[in-house]
Amino acid sequence: MEFITLDSHTKNPLIDYFYQFKITEKDLPFETLILPVGSSNIAYNFCEEDILFTHKKNKSFYNKLTLIGQFYGSYEILINKVNYNVGFDLKPTSLYKIIDKDVSFVTNKQKQLKDFHFELYEKLNPLFLKYKDDITKLIESINNEFDQLTLSKDKNIEHIDKAIAIIIKNEGIIKVTDLLKEVPFSQKSLEIQFKKIIGVTPGKYIRQYRFMNLMRKYVSKQIEIRDLIFQSNYYDKSHFEKDFKLFMNQSSKKFFHEDYPLLRKILKES
Known part of the structure; x- marks a missing residue:
């Protein structure tokens, strides 16, 4: 199992940090608790099989480009296949600034980004696919896209x-x-x-x-x-x-x- 946070030369005020998460054959099956750190995150799960989420006995699956909302309390994940996951944590108010609508409807949930905010999905999905093996370029490209977003301000x-x-x-x-x-x-x-x-x-x-x-x-x-x-x-x-x-x-x-x-x-x- 490998989890590392990633540094970048370019920073965006909406993003807290980028991370990379890998599960190898010897780690399987991989089951763990996750304690949220107070924000939403967006991640791309490159895996043949969906990751199983369990929060207070509610089960859901995620794969590909996914938004993981603010969770209250820990949740469990179960991974049965070799996994490669890259994503980033947003600052606490960032999701609202991007979508300009009540974010509580994704609290304690994870959703496919294309179903949640298709415009953002169209911007990010090609980047994850293109730069899957070039993390430095991926981070730079995502930061550039976020720099160009029109944000809600009040x-x-x-x-x-x-x-x-x-x-x-x-x-x-x-x-x-x-x-x-x-x-x-x-x-x-x-x-x-x-x-x-x-x-x-x-x-x-x-x-x-x-x-x-x-x-x-x-x-x-x-x-x-x-x-x-x-x-x-x-x-x-x-x-x-x-x-x-x-x-x-x-x-x-x-x-x-x-x-x-x-x-x-x-x-x-x-």
């Missing part, structure tokens, strides 16, 4: 971008009421705009970001898990276990005795 997006920046700066250790002091929304308006532009409510985003950041620090071995629990503002271990079960769909005891190399790589490198 004050609501600016305010949600600001709210996201505050959440990230505070590592998710923040309350929705704290955001209301920084952005000109009522609590109801903030929830409506946040869900429309990001895909989930601010409360859910904060809760998941805090947990994801804790797991990222643990995987990077910056600190012991018992210290992280209290530094991340969990009242006690039972509250941490409640979030662990919610986001990982298993107990922490079980997780820490299993090996999830892909999940660890994503948390470490993203």
Whole structure:
């Protein structure tokens, strides 16, 4: 199994990072948990067989050029054939800026890009096929296409971008009421705009970001898990276990005795 994030000389403000993911014969069958990092992503799966997605007992398949929406909680993937996958994570508000419509209808879902946004599919699909074996050129070409997109711009997006920046700066250790002091929304308006532009409510985003950041620090071995629990503002271990079960769909005891190399790589490198 190989997962690497890819550097590029050209950057686009809509894209967080590019990645490459490979599964070889010796890895099969490959099954793992994925903990989302707070954004949507677009990926091309070069595989003879669809990848099986399972999220809260809901199963779906994906292959070729696919949009993976904002997920709340982890999902599982199962791969039974040799796999080569290239994609990129979008910044939290990027999908809304591109499509200019409520993105919550793809929350906890993955969709063929051609069925979701055919215009974007027509721009990207030929690039993935043409530069499948030249990642540097692929990244450059995608960045160039994104530079030419006409984006939605309004004050609501600016305010949600600001709210996201505050959440990230505070590592998710923040309350929705704290955001209301920084952005000109009522609590109801903030929830409506946040869900429309990001895909989930601010409360859910904060809760998941805090947990994801804790797991990222643990995987990077910056600190012991018992210290992280209290530094991340969990009242006690039972509250941490409640979030662990919610986001990982298993107990922490079980997780820490299993090996999830892909999940660890994503948390470490993203």
